[in-house]
Amino acid sequence: MDALSTGALLAREAADSYRVTHVRSRAQLPETFAASLPTDLFDEDLTYPGHTDDVRRKLAERSPVGVVPASEFGVEVADELAEALALRGNTPSLSSARRDKSRMMEVLSAAGIRTPRQLRADGAADLLRWRRQERLGRVVVKPLDSAGSDDVFTCDTDEEVTTAFDRIIGKTNLMLRPNESVLIQEYLAGDEFIVNTVSRDGRHWCTDVWVSAKTVLSGKRKVYDYEDLLEPNDLRLEQIVPYVSDVLDGLGITNGPAHTELILTHDGPVLLETGARISGLANPPALDRCTGANQVGLALDCYTADARLLLSRPLRYEQNEHARCVNLFARRAVRLPACAIREALQDLPAFESLRFRVADNEETRPTVDLNSSPGVVFFVHKDRNEVDRAYKVLREIEHELL
Secondary structure, three states, X not given: OOOOOOHHHHHHHHHOOOOEEEEEOOOOOOHHHHOOOOHHHEEEEEEOOOOHHHHHHHHHHHOOOOOOOOOHHHHHHHHHHHHHOOOOOOOHHHOHHHOOHHHHHHHHHHOOOOOOOEEEEOOHHHHHHHHHHOOOOOEEEEEXXXXXXXXXXXXXXXXXXXXXXXXXXXXXXXXXXXXXXXXXXXXXXXXXXXXXXXXXXXXEEEEEEEEEEEEEOOOOOEEEEEEEEOOOOOOOHHHHHHHHHHHHHHOOOOOEEEEEEEEEEOOEEEEEEEEOOOOOOOOHHHHHHHHOOOHHHXXXXXXXOOOHHHHOOOOEOOOOXXXXXXXXXXXXXXXXXXXXHHHHHXXXXXXXXXXXXXXXXXXXXOOOOHXXXXXXXXXXXXXXXXXXXXXXXXXXXXXXXX
């Protein structure tokens, strides 16, 4: 389903052993993501809306091994198809809770899992009234259903809340859906963590955990600077991993990959969101070096009859090397000098890979969120000092070229 962005890696992995039939969950896909579809791998490329019965019939005739949501776009339709074809999948009744951030928190809160205070509203006055009632200073205002930190605002005043609401409401988001309501949540203080997992029949494997560093480039909007792979014996994981397992159970994620973001507050972990799909950090070669396996490869084992690779793995990853995933920052509009950036990084001992989000020589725009970052760089090395050194060199290169 919707093998976009890092979901294309999953399609390539599957194509090594299986015939891949691709299903699009919507007739139109965002141009930003559509270019990443590896259409050359597909035995057939089907569109689900308007062709529901035909798609189900064709898939049933192929006796598929599994229906895999490769990106955020395909989560709900993958649930629907897996149930229709009697294949491993996730609880269909909770499908919307795995996409709608408001319903997600409501379902988890009802299950006794700690979540942020929140309100879903379609008017700015309601957001302001709720903020006063809850006696909150800093809050977060965002769409109910989007991705990649799209229109996520941190607000300290009523004016900022109103401005954020006006920026979000009525806009077509990255999922190509109109923002008919807006979500306001309490601001959570603490370090942010990314937890990637795979699940099979309700059993959860933690494949990699990252701690995020953010920075402010302009105004007040924080952007993701970099993520460091957390050592598997880090004591913070003793709180984080059980909490994430409870979240996955609460959202009915019993099979397949998941990508969870949370804040570790002084009172413990609190969820930001969980996506029932491959992580945007997915980088199989880098993770193979660091942990001996990767979420992409292990995800296929969640659906197949032969799951030897997954079942032989410990429930928590092991670590062989250090890793840092760095988002590139564009501070002005320039033609992306892709070759110059790659050449400047090539000789760094920690340099592992570079993936651009825009084409070479295409004009960049100033970075305000993940979607406006022109690319991502992976550094991997046994010596953490080499990773730190490479990061500093990268930021110097970036100031000159971007």
